[in-house]
Amino acid sequence: DIGDIVRGKDLYLGYDQKEKNRREDLEKKLKEIFQKIQGQNRTLKDLPLDAVREYWWEENRRQVWKALTCDDRLRGYSYFRETCNGKEPTKGYCRCGNDEPGNDNPNTDPPTYFDYVPQYLRA
Known part of the structure; x- marks a missing residue:
């Protein structure tokens, strides 16, 4: 991570x-x-x-x-796949929910819930 x-x-x-x-x-x-x-x-x-x-x-x-x-250099990498709800791809957007660069939509922030969980306990 x-x-x-x-x-x-x-x-x-x-x-x-x-x-x-x-x-x-x-x-x-x-x-x-x-x-x-x-x-x-x-x-x-x-x-x-x-x-x-x-x-x-x-x-x-x-x-x-x-x-x-x-980042445009990462287009096509494995992050850009059906991630939002299992059906809706992030293609063309940075994150789910049509969140384009510069927009600050809720629930598109970096995942923080694992930051302070020890690595060996993460699934």
Whole structure:
């Protein structure tokens, strides 16, 4: 889950050494990014890095969700299928209910109910 990766809570470490190395590289880069964010924001200066990551995710999760569901480069990927009610596809729209970019329709926000459920308990 992207939220787990951003917040440093992802349990997946990789299935072989190559994957583990890639995962470690990603984590190093994310730490550098969040240290830079922390250095540029006085409000975050005294917070531990884990808290900075949580803060950033909370502030930016909607934009990440829009990027994942609305970006033209992702058209045709598996997200764009019958997802709304099992019959109505999201084709031509970012999300269900004819929610186009720029519109703020209810129930189209990023799913949040899994954010604080440990990964091993998610179905």
